[in-house]
Amino acid sequence: MSDTHPEIHERWILKTELLWSFGVGVFIAAALGMILFTALTISVNPPSNVERIDPKGLHLSGEFAEHNLGTTVTDGSVTVRAIATQFMFLPRCIAVPANRRVTLRFASPDVIHGLLITGTNVNTMVVPGFVAQVHTEFTRTGDLLMPCHEYCGLGHSEMWATVQVLPDDQFKPGPDGRISCAQR
Amino acid sequence: MQPEQPSPPENSEAADGVDETALAGVMRTVPLGAAILAGSAVALLVAGYLLIYILVFIPRGTVG
Numbered sequence: 001m002s003d004t005h006p007e008i009h010e011r012w013i014l015k016t017e018l019l020w021s022f023g024v025g026v027f028i029a030a031a032l033g034m035i036l037f038t039a040l041t042i043s044v045n046p047p048s049n050v051e052r053i054d055p056k057g058l059h060l061s062g063e064f065a066e067h068n069l070g071t072t073v074t075d076g077s078v079t080v081r082a083i084a085t086q087f088m089f090l091p092r093c094i095a096v097p098a099n100r101r102v103t104l105r106f107a108s109p110d111v112i113h114g115l116l117i118t119g120t121n122v123n124t125m126v127v128p129g130f131v132a133q134v135h136t137e138f139t140r141t142g143d144l145l146m147p148c149h150e151y152c153g154l155g156h157s158e159m160w161a162t163v164q165v166l167p168d169d170q171f172k173p174g175p176d177g178r179i180s181c182a183q184r
Numbered sequence: 185m186q187p188e189q190p191s192p193p194e195n196s197e198a199a200d201g202v203d204e205t206a207l208a209g210v211m212r213t214v215p216l217g218a219a220i221l222a223g224s225a226v227a228l229l230v231a232g233y234l235l236i237y238i239l240v241f242i243p244r245g246t247v248g
Binding site for chain 1: 222230244
């Protein structure tokens with residue numbers, strides 16, 4: 001064919017390439033459409049909060065002072081504040097309710113850390129000078145591991161915390177709206 | 185005196201021993217096979233992506 005009818009062969013190649021391009025185009029459109037659909041219907045987005053905070057005075061006053069850390073329920077909305085520092089998370093155990101929207105807020109006073117919560121899509125960096133914020137909903141109850149996943153120094157492998165996902169009947173914040181793992 | 189030049193073969197088919205008709209027949213089916221192979225590989229990749237997205241990523245809950 002290539003020797004006898006080069007034009008037909010060229011046309012055949014062009015047709016095949018156009019068909020392939022069409023298939024790839026359909027797949028890219030479908031993948032983008034799926035991402036857009038899940039973003040609009042069930043709010044699946046990459047965490048993209050840009051909020052500055054002074055890392056030098058983090059523990060002294062303001063949102064991330066020691067008495068503010070942990071889980072707080074205000075007007076029904078659940079917010080968790082934690083500090084990622086060399087080489088621990090403060091607090092080391094975080095209590096959250098199952099099947100409710102939770103806002104997780106993290107800050108670092110020293111170096112870049114990162115975290116993920118096993119079995120969930122929570123995964124973010126914690127950069128000094130910025131507040132890392134993730135919204136999520138925990139669907140399974142139980143204790144989940146939350147390790148640091150960004151190498152932060154010699155003690156990096158020892159840096160982890162526990163996220164305790166409690167069913168509704170066990171998630172009982174105190175009169176100040178606060179709840180910790182010990183109150184279980 | 186001119187050096188002796190090797191004379192080109194009179195019949196190229198005879199020189200490489202390939203039957204041009206058989207070659208044309210093979211060239212008709214080889215690109216189709218390549219397209220099927222590439223298509224299957226990409227289809228498997230897309231199926232893997234979709235399975236992980238739908239069966240693992242989405243059940244892990246929303247994040248944003």
